[in-house]
Amino acid sequence: KNQVEQSPQSLIILEGKNCTLQCNYTVSPFSNLRWYKQDTGRGPVSLTIMTFSENTKSNGRYTATLDADTKQSSLHITASQLSDSASYICVVSWTTSGTYKYIFGTGTRLKVLA
Amino acid sequence: DTGVSQDPRHKITKRGQNVTFRCDPISEHNRLYWYRQTLGQGPEFLTYFQNEAQLEKSRLLSDRFSAERPKGSFSTLEIQRTEQGDSAMYLCASSSGGQQPYEQYFGPGTRLTVT
Numbered sequence: 001k002n003q004v005e006q007s008p009q010s011l012i013i014l015e016g017k018n019c020t021l022q023c024n025y026t027v028s029p030f031s032n033l034r035w036y037k038q039d040t041g042r043g044p045v046s047l048t049i050m051t052f053s054e055n056t057k058s059n060g061r062y063t064a065t066l067d068a069d070t071k072q073s074s075l076h077i078t079a080s081q082l083s084d085s086a087s088y089i090c091v092v093s094w095t096t097s098g099t100y101k102y103i104f105g106t107g108t109r110l111k112v113l114a
Numbered sequence: 115d116t117g118v119s120q121d122p123r124h125k126i127t128k129r130g131q132n133v134t135f136r137c138d139p140i141s142e143h144n145r146l147y148w149y150r151q152t153l154g155q156g157p158e159f160l161t162y163f164q165n166e167a168q169l170e171k172s173r174l175l176s177d178r179f180s181a182e183r184p185k186g187s188f189s190t191l192e193i194q195r196t197e198q199g200d201s202a203m204y205l206c207a208s209s210s211g212g213q214q215p216y217e218q219y220f221g222p223g224t225r226l227t228v229t
Binding site for chain 2: 034043045046099
């Protein structure tokens with residue numbers, strides 16, 4: 001069964017600190033993995049997308065890694081800011097019968113405190 | 115504004131009433147998706163259009179739910195005889211076509227509360 005699991009469920013850190021969020025998946029055949037940031041009451045916004053051949057990608061203070069062998073991804077946030085408080089959702093896509101499908105993780109809720 | 119828009123942003127309705135939501139995708143995108151998201155969960159796929167054709171529907175989409183995209187542009191999602199369990203955020207996303215899974219751009223969502 002295709003699944004995406006994220007950890008931790010929630011995280012509280014102080015402003016300026018770094019943190020790492022985890023995403024494990026059991027999806028086959030794997031196509032790509034995306035990390036989204038979702039502010040409360042808003043739609044998700046894409047941070048990074050990685051295909052099978054990519055193992056790291058950065059977007060400002062956000063760096064995503066992908067290990068396709070162990071089926072794990074992480075999102076590292078450097079020098080956190082109050083505006084980073086949001087839910088971070090991992091989305092994995094796969095193909096079946098020529099159609100792309102998406103499965104969303106439940107997200108990690110990050111709270112950055114001053 | 116060239117992003118995905120949804121209307122209304124919030125809807126409160128009484129159980130048993132019908133509601134309809136609208137999504138306007140990014141104009142050049144031919145793919146449109148509807149998702150449902152409950153508190154503390156990730157979005158769950160409901161249905162997907164390529165142009166005006168509804169190509170896939172989730173088992174979550176019961177007979178009370180119907181979606182249309184009549185001219186391949188905007189889409190509507192209707193829920194008939196609403197139930198309290200329908201309370202959720204309904205998200206719309208659009209993407210361009212082609213063989214690659216192009217990025218999905220999400221709208222702000224419509225929050226439905228059924229009392």
